[in-house]
Amino acid sequence: MTGLHTLVVRQDNLGDVLLAGPCVRAVAAGSGRVTLLVGPRGSAAAALLPDVDEVLVWEAPWIDPEPVWPGSDSVLDLVDRLRRRRFDRALILTSFHQSPLPTAVLLRMAGVPWIAAISDDYPGALLDVRHRLDSDVPEAERALDLARRAGFQLPRGDDGRLRLRAELPDPAPFVGPEPYVVVHPGASAAARTASAGWWARTVRSLALRGHRVVVTGGPDESALTRAVAGSAIDLGGRTTFAELAAVLRSAAVTVAPNTGAAHLSAAVGTPVVSLFAPIVPVERWGPYGIRSIVLGDQHAPCRGSRARRCDLAAHPCLDAIDPRDVGGAVEKLLRNSSLEREYPRVWKQGTTGILRSKPPTGSTCQAQFRNEES
Structure with missing residues (x-):
């Protein structure tokens, strides 16, 4: 053929x-x-x-x-x-x-x-x-x-992971020296990400733990990144997609919701702390083929709804995550090069931590959500 x-x-x-x-x-x-x-x-x-x-x-x-x-x-x-x-x-x-x-x-x-x-x-x-x-x-x-x-096979030696073309721009003019942690707060649907206030607290928490933070965002996300970045480097709306890929490739870890930046990070080989709202299954849509830690209540009422907007007050599946747990997840990925993916334990208010077990596939969700995603 x-x-x-x-x-x-x-x-x-x-x-x-x-x-x-x-x-x-x-x-x-x-x-x-x-x-x-x-x-x-x-x-x-x-x-x-x-x-x-x-x-x-x-x-x-x-x-x-x-x-x-x-x-x-x-x-x-x-x-x-x-x-x-x-x-x-x-x-x-x-x-x-x-x-x-x-x-x-x-x-x-x-x-x-x-x-x-x-x-x-x-x-x-x-x-x-x-x-x-x-x-x-x-x-x-x-x-x-x-x-x-259809009769097609990966060539010998291809491991089937995500990959980009080899040539990418130099990220140094945007970020300066390494190391740094990327925080990407935006998503194509509001239900997929936490509030701007939560992201701002998380950026501050990471900085207080000694991490150099770079906040990234697409062309229409500059207002969000400006509200989130504080004293961190704000690249919202300042990079092309290829330049964003270069920034992510040189990052130590990426912190992002279920959005293109998480998959882009996987494609350049950078570990991901995934803030994952369960509107779609993490088994299908979590960062693929890369070391990652998943945070977020995978049994929230929105589970499987494909909602584009969260109809619950305070977006509890993501905003209830303690920013300190994000820092802990970042540092765990930095320490443990053999980690593949960790999922959150069954979430209850006031609990923290992650375990090496997949969430159960069943759901008893009774909530109704509007604006289903295509």
Whole structure:
């Protein structure tokens, strides 16, 4: 299959595209050329993935969390762009709650002769390979499993971890000398992160423990990082995604919620203290293939809700974390190079600590949450 021109589709956020990286490398090992179709929110990550020959960008209204119908002209233009590239095969990557079938319709219109995807819905003639697997598989492994089902394998010596292209900018102009700890407070959905006040207390706590702190954030997060940073270095809105990757690669540890920065940190090999709200399962979406400690109540009422906004006062699953526990987790990662991932014990107010056990998979959550994530 080495002469194939293969299309891989992943039209989500930055972290989703990074998690597709091992799948893309497997496809590249069995193809002559790889094109990656992403949404605008994930395009900066696509530019950093190895083995991608071309990136196409188009916002899918059945995937984007703030969907807008693009109009028939935009749809037909995409179909024309795809048709002109004469793809031999396509893999459509989606999360468990998304359908690949609208994308498959467009690929069929573009003349793609062979399409594979994971689909719980009956695909009719839209898919040549309809793959199904356990929904609790980590997202990177879910995509890689589809690649294997489609006949692609990682090359010999590839461990399947997240990875970026080797060339990244020099972070020194942004951060000065090492060592330092990165704190990244922002997230694409408010339910995924703690309050600005909590993050400010955590930055102060880390500084009091003797850590040099660098606060990072995206272009629309400069007000948040300014409120959080205090005397720490504030890089909110000052770096490109590639420059952020370089800053994270030189960091000792990253402290972040479930957001693209956590996955970017994993991709550059930096350990993560993950402040993880249980709106999605940590087993699927926690930092992948990197040493990490997960903090946050994984049995909060929002468990599994995919909420974009927390409807509970004071965001208890994250704001109740003692900032001192964050410092302890940072220092544990610095001390213990053999640690893989630790999860919080069953959370009760007033308790702290972490154990080496996965949280149970069942949930008795009765709370109702609005603004479900796409």
